[in-house]
Amino acid sequence: MLPLRLARPARGLVAVVALLALGACSADGDPSASPSASSTPTRAPLTFEEATAALMESLVPTATVDRCDEYEPGSPEAQEYLDQLAATQAEETALPGPVLPQCGNPLLIDVRAASLAGHAFALGDPIELPVAGGASRVIEVYEMPDVESAQTAVATEAADLEGWAVDRETPRVDNADGTYIPRTVVSASGVSEVDLPGWTAWALTRDEASFQDDGSIAADPYSAALLWAARDGIVVRVQVVGDTPGQAVATALDTATRYVQALRAD
Template identity: 75%
Template sequence: MHPARRAAAALAIVVLAGCSAGGGSDPAASPSASSTPTRAPLTFEEATAALTETLLPTANVQRCDEYEPGSPEAQAYLDRLAAEVAATQDEEAAASPTLPQCGKPTLGDLRAASLAGHAFAVGDPVTLPFAGGASRAIEVYEMRDEDAAQTAVATEAADLDGWAADKETPRVDNADGTYMPRTVVSEAAVGEVDLPGWTAWALSRDEASFQDDGSAAADPYATALLWAARDSLVIRVQVVGDTPGQAVATALDTATRYVTALD
C-alpha cells in the first residue's frame, strides 16, 4: 500500500481511539419548568441499550463497556477475564485483571460505553474520503450530575487544544520506514448544533496531505467531533474520513438517529 494511504487508514483508527477536542460556550438556558413537561432523567442503562450497529459502518465493529467498580457485573467480568488468561498459562496476567476503560479517560465520568464502526476490515486498504465517514463512533458517558455533564461539553467546545483550528504539520518519519506526509488543516470550525433536548456542539476540520514535492499525497477528507449533554449524560460522536465539508452533517445525523432511538 502507498505509505501515505496506509497512514490515512491508520489515522481513522487512531482518531476514534483517542482524539478529543475542546468544549465551550455557556450552555443554553434550560426551558422553564412551567413550559416543559416533566420527564424522568435518562439513565446510563437506557443510553447504552440504544447503542446499535445500525448507526455505524459495520465492516468492523468494536464495542466497549465499563463497569462500576465493585458491582456484580464488574466482578463477573474480572472472573471471566482471569479464567481466559489463566487458560493461556500467563499466571502474572491472570492475577491482576483490570476493568476496561472506554472513551476519553480525562472526562471525569463515572462510567462509559462506546461503539465504533469502520467501513473496512482490519488490514484492508482504505481510500479517503469515504462518504459518511470511513470510521464512526458513538461514546456515552455517565457524569455525576447534570452540571458536570454541561460543564464537560462546554469545556470540550472551547477547543482549548486548538484541534478545530487551521494549521499545518510537517512530515513525520516513522521508525518502521513509513511516514505521515505534511498535513494541512483547513475549514476548521466550532459551532452549536441543533439536537433537540440536548446541549450540543460540533468541532470539524478538513485535512489534506502533501508529498515533499508539493503534490497531493491523498485526497482531502473531513473529520468531526460532536459533543452533547442531557441530564447526567454526555455523548460524543466521531466521524473520520468523510467527504470534505460533510463530517458535521454525518455526525449530526448519527447523533439525531441515536437520540431518537433513545427517546
C-alpha cells in the first residue's frame, strides 16, 4: 500500500506551494485589505461520547448482542465501576482485584474504546453459513491520542501487512486428536478505499471456502470484511463475518454509513 505513504508528503508540498502563491497575490494587492471570512462553518471535532452514543443495536444482528465500554483511567466513572465491581467480589477472596474492561483490539494504542457486537444466532445454537447481512457484525469505536494517530492507524490497517485480504490456499491440517481442518481457499480478496462522507475509510474483504480431499465442498462459502475509518481523533472499525459470498464489504459499508447517519441525527 505504498501510495498511501507517498500521498501525504505530496499533498503537503501542494499546500506549501498554494500558500506561497497566496502570499504573492496578497503582496501585489491592497495591503490594507483584510481576507474575507469563510462562509463554511467550523465543524467541532467529534468526541468519544458522541461517537459511542451512535452505537445502536439496530446496526447489528440482534439474536445476541454484547456491548463493551471502557472508562478513562482515573476518571470518576472508572472509579465508580471499580468500586461496584469490588463490592460484588468482596466475598470471593480467590478472585483477582477488579480491573477496568478492555474493549476492541488491545494492540491499538488508543485512549479508550467501546464496541457493539451482534450475532444472528443465540449462544449454543448451531451456525449455518452464510447468513445474508453476516452471521456476526461488530462495530468498535476508538478514541486515539490525536488526529495523526487516528489517520496512521487506518493507513496501517489498509496496508494489510499480515496479508489478510490476499488470495491463497491453505492445505489440510491434521490435528493430534484425530480431527482435521479441511483445505481452505481464500478468494475475491482485496483492499479498497470506500466512500464514507467526512471520513477516511478503507475496506478489506475476502471470500472463504473449504474443501474435502476429493474436492467436494466441506462447508458452504462465505465472505468477511473489515472496514476502518478515521475522523478527527476517532477510529471506527466494522467487522462482518459469515455473509453471502462477495457481499460482506457492502454490508460493512452500509453499516458504517448508517452509523455516520446516526451521528448526524444526534
